[in-house]
Amino acid sequence: MSTGTLSKADLWRAARLSVAPMMDWTTRECRYLHRLLSRETLLYTEMVTAPALVRGGALHLLDHDPSEHPVALQLGGSDPKELAEAARLGAEAGYDEINLNCGCPSDRVQSGAFGAVLMQTPELVADCVAAMAEAVSVEVTVKCRIGVDDQTPDEILPDFLDKIRAAGVKRVTIHARKAWLQGLSPKENRDIPPLDYELVHAMKSAFADMHISLNGGITSLDEAQAQLARGLDGVMVGRAAYHQPADVLCAADPRIYGTGTASDPLEVVRQMLPYIEQQMQSGSRLHQITRHMLGLFAGRPGARQWRRHLSEGAHRTGAGPELVEEALSLVLARAA
Template sequence: MRKVQEFQAHRLAVAPMMDWTDRHCRALHRTLSARALLYTEMVTTGAVLHGDREKLLGLDAVEHPVALQLGGSEPAELAVAARIGEAWGYDEINLNVGCPSDRVQSGRFGACLMREPALVAECMAAIGEAVQVPATVKCRIGVDEQEPQESLFELVDRCAAVGVRHFVVHARKAWLKGLSPKENRDIPRLDYPLVWRLKAERPELTIVINGGVGSLAEAEEHLRHVDGVMLGRAAYHTPAILGEADARIFGEAGAATVDCFEAVRRYRPYLEARLAEGVHLAAMTRHMLGLFHGLPGARAWRRILTVEGVKPGAGIEVVDRALAAISGLQEQRLARGLEAGEAA
């Protein structure tokens, strides 16, 4: 097969998250970091082959670099879907070998494929032959009764044998029976050292760690052991943490921190363009709710966006009102602080 092209791993990525990392979410995250690798939600091969491709695969030029994550287990179908994804402009094609949901299991893809490493390797060989962009794997350390020290290394070694060089490893075992996907977010415990060991023993591979990383400080600690870090819920619920990524994680000289107000300013043209196309405001602003998390006025920001943003005909003025409300509350708090200082 054609040798998969070598490529530089991105040191920070935002995980593929169902119902969350759609094109509007990705455009918001890009306002905060120019360098982080963004991922689509998982898209099944059947959907790519037979569904509405504009709805499923459409992306904006501002999103790059962005990866398409596919779900499937039929090599021929994955090859066609990967080729289509490349044609739509995606910078990477990633295979989901980590999602534990019942719906995914019933389709014979996701985390259950950890039990079939030979099939995963066959799928990756087909994808690698089909595209010129990097073909990558996102997996777990194991599932159910598997011994992670064996299951993880076997999967990685089999895929590496067919040319895969980039692996994203969720450092928690997936339980397909006995735990709900929600419970599996916290149980069993994460095994970061195993993923670090994978990198140490397979130094020629690019290893990105995923699972439970909640801050850039934690990401920096992991980067002492692996090539990259993938953020999940932390990046979605508190997207402002991405505003320091280009300087702290990528070491970009002169990169300024992008604060929440600047992110909204940068996102505004995207909002206006999509509104003009008929996209509902709430479809975009739902991803902005956590932007001011922990700051004065965050509650007012969320309330205005959620209450007014869903109304028929809601437009950019809703975002302006929400921004004005949080700005006003912050100014009041600053004024009170100055008054208290003068009184003292």
């Protein structure tokens, strides 16, 4: 993929497989690694709050490497004017897509009246995305749940989609679980509410003109391909793409997009070395980068040695790219 703003057709193609926005995980260092594993997959930032950008002036949160494209900025907020300004800042920073978070159930997000709580006010969401779309030329999308608390998903989700579609949204990612705003922690909200894939497929049938991606519980390319084969437009993978990135991303380009060849995690580590050196010269600490690389060899010979060497050594004063090379040699020794 070339850098810069993509055409809608290219962006919709990229969204056949995406890596979910995950707080503290999908940082720019993580996205750089994921882009080396797959040239085609759509990547997302962590959620960035509109107030942090507009009121706090935290524009460093928009920093990203040109190689990350196609890459989307996820925003959190509930004020249409503020979200419009944050979207404009994101578009000016070069993001290919601006996504509104309507799915995060954390207490901090609820107190700000955004995230999953927005499922209760679809009219407000429609106002938000309409204001965002008016402010930018890049595509504005939504990531949502199937409902919250005591809502009946097969009643409220069609209404929610109908209202955001009328406001101009043509692409949505649906996390196929309810969010319980009271009684469950954010971690529990990722596992305990049951998945309802059939409802997401029903939404695709009812909203055939929309690009609909499924999120929640997908752990492998096989599962992603099965959902695509059933007629969904895209699949978003979260924790599996982070903890076993090679399993999900290395073969994504040939299997999901029909292009290129599978990447090699051994070679990707070597490609990371110049980036690590460059980032450390700019003031980054080694562990800020290598913490995202711990699962790179999950399930493969040498995975434990790789993980231990990086975990124990990356925090040490003076640790640099040579520590990663040492860890790689341990993997190669086990694979021999």
